Amino acid sequence: MALVLRFLNGAYIFRHCPKPYASCPYLGTRFADYCSSSLQKPVAASGRTSSQRKSEGDLQGHHQREVALDIASPEEKPEVSFDKAIKDEIKDHFRRLKDDIVNHWIGPEGRPLHEVLMEQAKVVWQFRGKEDLDKWVVTSDKSIGGRSEVFLKMGKNNQSALLYGTLSSEVPKDGESGRSGYCAMISRIPRGPFEKKRAYDWSQFNTLYLRVRGDGRPWMVNIREDTDIIQRKNQMYSYFMFTRGGPYWQEVKIPFSKFFFSNQGRIRDAQYQLLLDKISSIGFTLADKVDGPFFLEIDFIGVFTDPAHTEEFAYENSPELNPRLFK
């Protein structure tokens, strides 16, 4: 209930994002996976974790310090010709397809099976270079007309990522938003050849591990599963991450059994555990109704098996709220 939101109008489908991607192939993978669409206000959307939709190509991740660059003008000028760009793109996709087929014979994701089966701890995202930042999208309530700002850049010595900005819970005066003030960092969905959506398979692991350094603000970790099905478009599993603040690195371990289910920003009465075999993306949201600057430094994000954790699911369904489940 802490993430009670307003109703998201589902008319804005985020699949528009890959289309401009395909239509502007000269912004190919070598430049980074950006959509060329700018900030768009989605239809009748508001609230905090609505930013978990990965619809926005409005990337606020900056390469340089405080200047918001338009993506079409990176450091190099796009002098490539259209035909060459298309050819490069096609070659790239075929190469990826070939890798994919070859890897399939070696084992899952190209690693030998015994290695994958015996793995107990896996680093999923780490921040050691600029290309690691490209795997994340940063959003804030600017997309609904709010005033929060958020930026993502590499931290000290290229060893961590710093998510910083200012939160402002000033409600946008558009006649339909009741609340405002959220910032989020969402990972991009992993893509295979020809932009086929992939998913992470974490079924062997049972805990999420984050090494962060915050400023004392409470964050929310959201995990989204495959969202192609229209019923699943706004569903996600969330839990809270409390940062301590201070100069020491903090290890946050959240077992997957603690994640509660929410749809369209509201906790649902019928709770089921998070199934780990098709995870699309993970995201961090800050929406604690306190205006002011914030920062979060992330070292890496991993998953591991905590052998002491045997709980399957932390929330039981109550017959009062959900009598249908108990018939």
Place this chain on the structure above:
Amino acid sequence: MRQLKLRGVKALSRSHTASWELGRNSNPRQSVSPKEPRILTASLRAAALSSCWKHNNEEDKVSGRLGEPDLKSEIKGTGGCLTSSSMSWAQALLLARGISRGWRGICGATVMGAPFPQVPLQAPRGLHCSAAATAAGSSDSWLAPPPPEPQKGPTKALAFHEELFQRAPEGTRDKADFVRAVQNFGQHNVHKRGHVDFIYLALRKMREFGVERDLAVYNLLLDVFPKEVFRPRSIFQRMFIHYPRQQECGVAVLEQMENHGVMPNKETEFLLLQIFGRKSYPMLKFVRMKLWFSRFKNINPFPVPRDLPRDPVDLAKLGLRHMEPNLNATVTIYQMPSSTDSTGAADPAEPHIVGIQTPDQQAALAHHNPARPVFVEGPFSLWLRNKCVYYHILRADLLPPEEREVEEIPEEWNLYYPMQLHLDYGRSGWDDYEFDVHKVEEGPVFAICMAGAHDQATLAKWIQGLQETNPALAQIPVVFRLAGSTGELLAPSSGLEEPSPPPPEGQEEEEDDQQRQHQGQS
């Protein structure tokens, strides 16, 4: 028109028995003959209602717009004629008057939904005087349009009952004022007309009065709803949202409670039960709140108390303890704020300085190579609930690999009783729980402090204070790297935000100071 309908509904509900017994006359202008005893009693009762209302209005007219509390209590006594069976002599007089005049008005009221006493000549004036003060804003079809509301303060249009909340413009508004305003609404307006709008307004005003986290005030606000009226009585009423606007309003009250983290209690449950019934949306929301609030009550591993201390020194101590995971750490107050006036503002010349250091950090500082400088970095922000405090740290850079001292393993002189035993308990490849990544390595942090001011002079005082417990610090050069709070620890290469003259000067000053101190001490 919505206002009319609501009032009509309420009027209907209030005079439920009366209208029922009057046979629900469809033609409003048709007078009902008072011959039948049943109708007579009904009309008596209805007239009693009307007389009470009229009485109220006249009282209102007499005492001014909002009335004084003592007059209100008087009216309350007479206003209780609705529920009490006995009536005083004044009411009987008015009753007699009302009976002769009130038939048509009553019939009209039950169908058209207007307030009862339209026929008496003074009543419209009285009605409108009180209407301007309390409820009925929209004009009824057969009454004169209400006079414009006297705009006292701001020029923008006030909400209907906003003047109830403007009683005490001077001074701070507190809970008593708010409670009084809510109660005035109820007293003013026996039929609680416009209660939905009033509740929305009150919810908006709560923050001004500072009562947004007070459960008793929320219960009082829920009490404004008329009871038993909105409960669904049949399965069809339960299927469809019965009285949707009121249910929305109830949900809005609960939602504001939830936003501020107020846990509802049994009184709230009983009120919701009385008002909306068990199968309503506010009740459902209440059940959900009970469930999820109790689940998430204690999930914060680093809880911060809700009432933060006002005193900056206490706040600094709380913040430092919050940041330092080691419980062995000692908090030292190096300087108290000098001024002791009631406003509590620290004298800018002497802000508070509070520091924290663990014994491990002390030992590390003692072992620190004096050839390498230590840095005072800051200020970094720490949020405690909704307050931001700033802290500085004393740290050193990481030693390059060649200078790291290698622990010498002494040679084992007895293999049967070895001094070091490394048994590898891993069974096989699957026992490796380490992450395959180089964790970020940073230099050690020696101490943290929170000070009232973020300038070099204050921090120099902190360093001097630290020197008492860490004498080794006297030899070590200290470089001040004070930046604006961008939030991250500065990189050693790009870090010097301040232009280069101050750090070497600082360094030199520190060394000079240390030498002087050295000489002073020796």
